[in-house]
Amino acid sequence: MLAGMAHRTIRTDVLDIAYEEHGPPDGATVILLHGFPYDPRAYDHVAPPLAADGRRVLVPYLRGYGPTRFLSPDTPRSGQQAALGHDLLRFMDALGIRRAALAGYDWGGRAACIVAALWPERASALVSVSGYNIQDIAASAAPAAAEQEHRFWYQYYFHTERGRAGLTANRRDICRLLWRLWSPEWRFDDATFDRSAASFDNPDFVDVVIQSYRHRFGYAPGDLALEPIEARLAARPLIAVPSIVLHGGHDGVGPAEQSQRHDRYFTGPYVRRVLPGIGHNLPQEAPDAVVAALRALPVAG
Numbered sequence: 555m556l557a558g559m560a561h562r563t564i565r566t567d568v569l570d571i572a573y574e575e576h577g578p579p580d581g582a583t584v585i586l587l588h589g590f591p592y593d594p595r596a597y598d599h600v601a602p603p604l605a606a607d608g609r610r611v612l613v614p615y616l617r618g619y620g621p622t623r624f625l626s627p628d629t630p631r632s633g634q635q636a637a638l639g640h641d642l643l644r645f646m647d648a649l650g651i652r653r654a655a656l657a658g659y660d661w662g663g664r665a666a667c668i669v670a671a672l673w674p675e676r677a678s679a680l681v682s683v684s685g686y687n688i689q690d691i692a693a694s695a696a697p698a699a700a701e702q703e704h705r706f707w708y709q710y711y712f713h714t715e716r717g718r719a720g721l722t723a724n725r726r727d728i729c730r731l732l733w734r735l736w737s738p739e740w741r742f743d744d745a746t747f748d749r750s751a752a753s754f755d756n757p758d759f760v761d762v763v764i765q766s767y768r769h770r771f772g773y774a775p776g777d778l779a780l781e782p783i784e785a786r787l788a789a790r791p792l793i794a795v796p797s798i799v800l801h802g803g804h805d806g807v808g809p810a811e812q813s814q815r816h817d818r819y820f821t822g823p824y825v826r827r828v829l830p831g832i833g834h835n836l837p838q839e840a841p842d843a844v845v846a847a848l849r850a851l852p853v854a855g
Contacts, residue, residue: 593752596838718760
């Protein structure tokens with residue numbers, strides 16, 4: 555956590571969402587969203603310069619991470635894409651945020667894309683790492699090239715009960731390996747990993763992660779309360795808000811060529827930038843690129 559930075563908590567319909575806040579409370583709002591297996595530490599060098607610009611910068615912990623907690627033991631511990639989009643929308647509602655610039659990667663990029671696509675009036679702009687992040691669950695059974703199937707080993711592992719047991723017992727070992735594989739040129743140290751790994755001790759982390767990677771392949775049911783959102787996402791909605799896509803040129807889980815033709819999913823102003831030598835954890839590896847992208851896009855009104 556940034557020196558002196560303490561998290562706050564806001565209650566939504568199903569969660570107490572922990573978040574960190576930077577900048578003036580009356581500034582134009584930017585929401586920065588982390589992925590799996592990361593946490594808000596990914597934005598430690600993104601939030602301060604944006605706050606110095608006079609923006610209100612919010613960095614929430616996703617469901618299953620850090621101090622964020624479910625309100626009821628009866629709420630499904632779902633990590634499906636509709637849950638992530640729903641959580642972001644309700645987070646904005648709870649804080650009275652009418653519109654915000656959204657930026658995210660991995661799970662967080664999915665949440666940002668979903669809100670920008672389904673509720674465009676709530677997003678003034680979008681920075682999406684690795685492109686259009688809304689999942690095509692109906693097509694998930696189609697095999698990919700062998701190299702891509704190899705990159706997805708952890709997802710297939712999580713489809714098994716052995717994988718659940720492994721993540722429960724060895725979550726830090728697994729997550730550290732994913733950091734190395736996905737960002738092959740990023741030389742992070744033990745302290746950097748440990749600062750984020752503390753968020754994986756959340757009591758719901760394993761359940762949320764396992765459900766996420768099973769649901770996206772149709773191997774686990776979703777939360778019934780979220781089915782209306784999933785139905786809308788199945789139509790592959792387009793994104794009309796001004797958008798910049800950033801893609802790490804050495805992303806070890808989703809190579810940059812995967813987003814080459816994602817412009818077809820964006821109907822508003824759109825720019826795509828590939829960053830050579832950068833891996834999957836782009837905000838932490840190349841924070842200046844995220845700051846520059848957000849500065850180039852419209853400010854929330």
